[in-house]
Amino acid sequence: MKLHNYFRSSASFRVRIALNLKGLDFDYVPVHIARGDHRTGPFASISADRLVPLLEDEGERFSQSMAIIEYLDETHPEPALLPRDPVGRAHVRALAQSIACEIHPLNNLRVLKYLVKDLKLDEDAKNAWYRHWVRDGLMAFERQLAQYPAGTYCWGDTPTLADCCLVPQIFNGRRFDCDFSGLPRTMAAFDACMKLDAFQRAQPSQAPDAEA
Numbered sequence: 159m160k161l162h163n164y165f166r167s168s169a170s171f172r173v174r175i176a177l178n179l180k181g182l183d184f185d186y187v188p189v190h191i192a193r194g195d196h197r198t199g200p201f202a203s204i205s206a207d208r209l210v211p212l213l214e215d216e217g218e219r220f221s222q223s224m225a226i227i228e229y230l231d232e233t234h235p236e237p238a239l240l241p242r243d244p245v246g247r248a249h250v251r252a253l254a255q256s257i258a259c260e261i262h263p264l265n266n267l268r269v270l271k272y273l274v275k276d277l278k279l280d281e282d283a284k285n286a287w288y289r290h291w292v293r294d295g296l297m298a299f300e301r302q303l304a305q306y307p308a309g310t311y312c313w314g315d316t317p318t319l320a321d322c323c324l325v326p327q328i329f330n331g332r333r334f335d336c337d338f339s340g341l342p343r344t345m346a347a348f349d350a351c352m353k354l355d356a357f358q359r360a361q362p363s364q365a366p367d368a369e370a
Contacts, residue, residue, distance in 0.1 A: 159184040160214040162201060164191045165365035168262060168326035169223040170211040174365075175322045176227045178356035180234045184213075188367035191267060224258055227319055239319045250313045253302055253320035257327050261295030265330070285334055292327070292336045296344055299324075303343040312347045317354065325351050329361065 161177070161184045163170030177184055189201050189210050196208050204219060205212050213220045213229075220226045231239045240247045263269070265288045273279045273287060303312065312320035328348045331338065338345055351357045362368055 160187055162187040162189050162212040163210045164189050165362045165368045167191065167210050168330050171326035171360060171362065172223045172322045173211045173226050174360035175325065175357055176230050176239060178360050179237060179317060180230060182234060186366050227322060237316065249306065250318045250320050253312055254323045256299050256302060257323040261292060261327060264291040288334045289336050292331045296341055300341045300344045310350045317351060321347060321351050324348060325357055
Protein backbone atom coordinates (compact mmCIF):
# COMPACT_ATOMS: atom_id res chain seq x y z
CA MET A 159 0.00 0.00 0.00
CA LYS A 160 1.39 3.38 -1.05
CA LEU A 161 0.05 6.81 -0.03
CA HIS A 162 0.98 9.85 -2.09
CA ASN A 163 0.38 12.82 0.19
CA TYR A 164 1.59 16.12 1.57
CA PHE A 165 2.30 16.57 5.26
CA ARG A 166 0.17 19.72 5.62
CA SER A 167 -2.76 18.56 3.47
CA SER A 168 -5.76 18.00 5.73
CA ALA A 169 -7.21 15.51 3.24
CA SER A 170 -3.96 13.52 3.40
CA PHE A 171 -3.97 13.82 7.19
CA ARG A 172 -7.46 12.20 7.25
CA VAL A 173 -6.23 9.16 5.38
CA ARG A 174 -3.10 8.80 7.52
CA ILE A 175 -5.34 8.74 10.61
CA ALA A 176 -7.56 6.05 9.08
CA LEU A 177 -4.58 3.91 8.09
CA ASN A 178 -3.14 4.20 11.59
CA LEU A 179 -6.44 3.40 13.29
CA LYS A 180 -6.65 0.23 11.23
CA GLY A 181 -3.02 -0.66 11.88
CA LEU A 182 -2.15 -0.73 8.19
CA ASP A 183 1.41 -0.29 6.98
CA PHE A 184 1.96 1.97 4.00
CA ASP A 185 4.75 3.58 2.05
CA TYR A 186 4.74 7.35 2.50
CA VAL A 187 5.30 9.15 -0.82
CA PRO A 188 5.61 12.95 -0.39
CA VAL A 189 4.14 15.30 -3.00
CA HIS A 190 4.98 18.93 -2.29
CA ILE A 191 1.80 20.69 -3.38
CA ALA A 192 2.97 24.11 -2.15
CA ARG A 193 5.69 23.93 -4.80
CA GLY A 194 3.30 22.60 -7.41
CA ASP A 195 4.79 19.11 -7.61
CA HIS A 196 1.28 17.64 -7.95
CA ARG A 197 0.93 19.30 -11.37
CA THR A 198 4.20 18.13 -12.86
CA GLY A 199 6.49 15.15 -12.97
CA PRO A 200 5.68 11.57 -12.01
CA PHE A 201 2.67 12.32 -9.83
CA ALA A 202 0.81 14.22 -12.54
CA SER A 203 1.09 11.19 -14.79
CA ILE A 204 -0.71 8.90 -12.33
CA SER A 205 -3.27 11.29 -10.81
CA ALA A 206 -6.16 12.40 -13.01
CA ASP A 207 -7.28 15.20 -10.67
CA ARG A 208 -3.70 16.05 -9.63
CA LEU A 209 -4.69 16.28 -6.01
CA VAL A 210 -3.49 14.55 -2.86
CA PRO A 211 -4.02 12.09 -1.35
CA LEU A 212 -3.73 9.22 -3.81
CA LEU A 213 -3.70 5.65 -2.50
CA GLU A 214 -2.23 2.77 -4.46
CA ASP A 215 -3.38 -0.68 -3.36
CA GLU A 216 -3.73 -4.04 -5.07
CA GLY A 217 -2.92 -2.56 -8.47
CA GLU A 218 -5.58 0.15 -8.15
CA ARG A 219 -5.30 3.89 -7.61
CA PHE A 220 -7.83 5.73 -5.46
CA SER A 221 -8.30 9.48 -5.15
CA GLN A 222 -10.40 11.67 -2.83
CA SER A 223 -9.86 11.16 0.89
CA MET A 224 -13.45 10.27 1.74
CA ALA A 225 -13.61 7.58 -0.93
CA ILE A 226 -10.22 6.24 0.18
CA ILE A 227 -11.28 5.98 3.82
CA GLU A 228 -14.52 4.20 2.94
CA TYR A 229 -12.53 1.83 0.71
CA LEU A 230 -10.24 1.06 3.65
CA ASP A 231 -13.25 0.55 5.89
CA GLU A 232 -14.77 -1.95 3.46
CA THR A 233 -11.56 -3.87 2.77
CA HIS A 234 -10.29 -3.78 6.38
CA PRO A 235 -13.50 -3.73 8.45
CA GLU A 236 -11.94 -3.64 11.92
CA PRO A 237 -11.95 -1.31 13.67
CA ALA A 238 -14.96 0.11 11.85
CA LEU A 239 -14.92 3.83 11.03
CA LEU A 240 -18.64 3.88 10.27
CA PRO A 241 -21.43 2.58 12.53
CA ARG A 242 -23.08 -0.72 11.67
CA ASP A 243 -26.61 0.70 11.44
CA PRO A 244 -27.81 2.79 8.47
CA VAL A 245 -28.98 5.67 10.70
CA GLY A 246 -25.62 5.92 12.46
CA ARG A 247 -23.73 5.72 9.17
CA ALA A 248 -25.80 8.54 7.70
CA HIS A 249 -25.20 10.77 10.72
CA VAL A 250 -21.45 10.12 10.76
CA ARG A 251 -21.19 10.76 7.02
CA ALA A 252 -23.09 14.03 7.50
CA LEU A 253 -20.68 15.13 10.22
CA ALA A 254 -17.68 14.20 8.09
CA GLN A 255 -19.06 15.93 5.02
CA SER A 256 -19.80 19.08 7.00
CA ILE A 257 -16.04 19.46 7.22
CA ALA A 258 -14.87 17.81 4.00
CA CYS A 259 -17.52 19.39 1.74
CA GLU A 260 -18.50 22.62 3.50
CA ILE A 261 -15.45 23.96 5.37
CA HIS A 262 -12.40 22.51 3.66
CA PRO A 263 -13.12 23.47 0.01
CA LEU A 264 -13.30 27.15 0.96
CA ASN A 265 -9.93 27.27 2.69
CA ASN A 266 -7.64 24.79 1.01
CA LEU A 267 -4.32 25.87 -0.46
CA ARG A 268 -5.40 26.40 -4.06
CA VAL A 269 -8.28 28.65 -2.97
CA LEU A 270 -6.04 30.72 -0.70
CA LYS A 271 -3.49 31.08 -3.52
CA TYR A 272 -6.24 32.23 -5.89
CA LEU A 273 -7.42 34.84 -3.40
CA VAL A 274 -3.93 36.33 -3.22
CA LYS A 275 -2.58 35.86 -6.74
CA ASP A 276 -5.69 36.44 -8.86
CA LEU A 277 -8.03 38.48 -6.67
CA LYS A 278 -5.14 40.48 -5.13
CA LEU A 279 -6.24 40.13 -1.52
CA ASP A 280 -3.60 41.01 1.03
CA GLU A 281 -2.53 38.65 3.81
CA ASP A 282 -4.94 40.10 6.36
CA ALA A 283 -7.93 39.78 4.03
CA LYS A 284 -6.98 36.23 3.10
CA ASN A 285 -6.69 35.24 6.74
CA ALA A 286 -10.01 36.90 7.55
CA TRP A 287 -11.62 34.82 4.79
CA TYR A 288 -10.10 31.66 6.22
CA ARG A 289 -11.12 32.36 9.80
CA HIS A 290 -14.66 33.34 8.87
CA TRP A 291 -15.45 30.12 6.99
CA VAL A 292 -13.74 27.85 9.52
CA ARG A 293 -15.59 29.49 12.40
CA ASP A 294 -18.92 29.43 10.54
CA GLY A 295 -18.50 25.78 9.61
CA LEU A 296 -17.43 24.62 13.04
CA MET A 297 -20.36 26.37 14.68
CA ALA A 298 -22.64 24.39 12.38
CA PHE A 299 -20.68 21.24 13.27
CA GLU A 300 -21.19 21.96 16.98
CA ARG A 301 -24.92 22.37 16.46
CA GLN A 302 -25.02 18.98 14.75
CA LEU A 303 -23.14 17.31 17.60
CA ALA A 304 -25.59 18.85 20.08
CA GLN A 305 -28.43 16.90 18.44
CA TYR A 306 -26.87 13.55 19.38
CA PRO A 307 -26.14 11.82 22.70
CA ALA A 308 -22.78 12.83 24.15
CA GLY A 309 -19.89 10.43 23.57
CA THR A 310 -16.14 10.43 23.85
CA TYR A 311 -15.70 11.21 20.16
CA CYS A 312 -17.86 12.83 17.51
CA TRP A 313 -20.14 9.78 17.45
CA GLY A 314 -20.09 7.45 20.40
CA ASP A 315 -17.06 6.07 22.18
CA THR A 316 -14.88 4.97 19.27
CA PRO A 317 -13.30 7.16 16.56
CA THR A 318 -15.16 7.36 13.26
CA LEU A 319 -14.86 8.96 9.85
CA ALA A 320 -16.09 12.19 11.44
CA ASP A 321 -13.09 12.30 13.79
CA CYS A 322 -10.74 11.60 10.89
CA CYS A 323 -12.07 14.81 9.31
CA LEU A 324 -12.35 16.94 12.43
CA VAL A 325 -8.79 16.64 13.72
CA PRO A 326 -7.02 17.90 10.55
CA GLN A 327 -9.44 20.84 10.33
CA ILE A 328 -8.61 21.89 13.90
CA PHE A 329 -4.89 21.59 13.16
CA ASN A 330 -5.23 23.83 10.11
CA GLY A 331 -7.44 26.27 11.99
CA ARG A 332 -4.81 26.64 14.69
CA ARG A 333 -2.25 27.65 12.07
CA PHE A 334 -4.50 30.61 11.23
CA ASP A 335 -5.43 31.48 14.84
CA CYS A 336 -9.09 30.60 14.38
CA ASP A 337 -11.53 31.13 17.22
CA PHE A 338 -12.55 27.82 18.78
CA SER A 339 -14.52 29.26 21.70
CA GLY A 340 -18.08 28.07 22.26
CA LEU A 341 -17.40 24.64 20.72
CA PRO A 342 -17.42 22.33 23.77
CA ARG A 343 -18.46 19.09 22.06
CA THR A 344 -16.22 19.71 19.06
CA MET A 345 -13.11 20.44 21.08
CA ALA A 346 -13.80 17.62 23.55
CA ALA A 347 -13.86 15.18 20.62
CA PHE A 348 -10.62 16.68 19.29
CA ASP A 349 -8.90 16.38 22.67
CA ALA A 350 -10.03 12.77 23.04
CA CYS A 351 -8.67 11.92 19.60
CA MET A 352 -5.29 13.46 20.34
CA LYS A 353 -4.86 11.09 23.28
CA LEU A 354 -4.68 8.22 20.77
CA ASP A 355 -1.44 7.12 19.17
CA ALA A 356 -3.07 6.78 15.74
CA PHE A 357 -3.86 10.50 15.66
CA GLN A 358 -0.55 11.55 17.17
CA ARG A 359 1.48 9.62 14.58
CA ALA A 360 -0.60 11.01 11.71
CA GLN A 361 -0.11 14.67 12.56
CA PRO A 362 1.91 16.85 10.16
CA SER A 363 4.92 17.28 12.45
CA GLN A 364 5.47 13.51 12.44
CA ALA A 365 5.46 13.17 8.63
CA PRO A 366 8.72 12.43 6.78
CA ASP A 367 8.32 15.59 4.66
CA ALA A 368 7.39 17.85 7.58
CA GLU A 369 8.62 21.44 7.50
CA ALA A 370 8.62 24.08 10.22
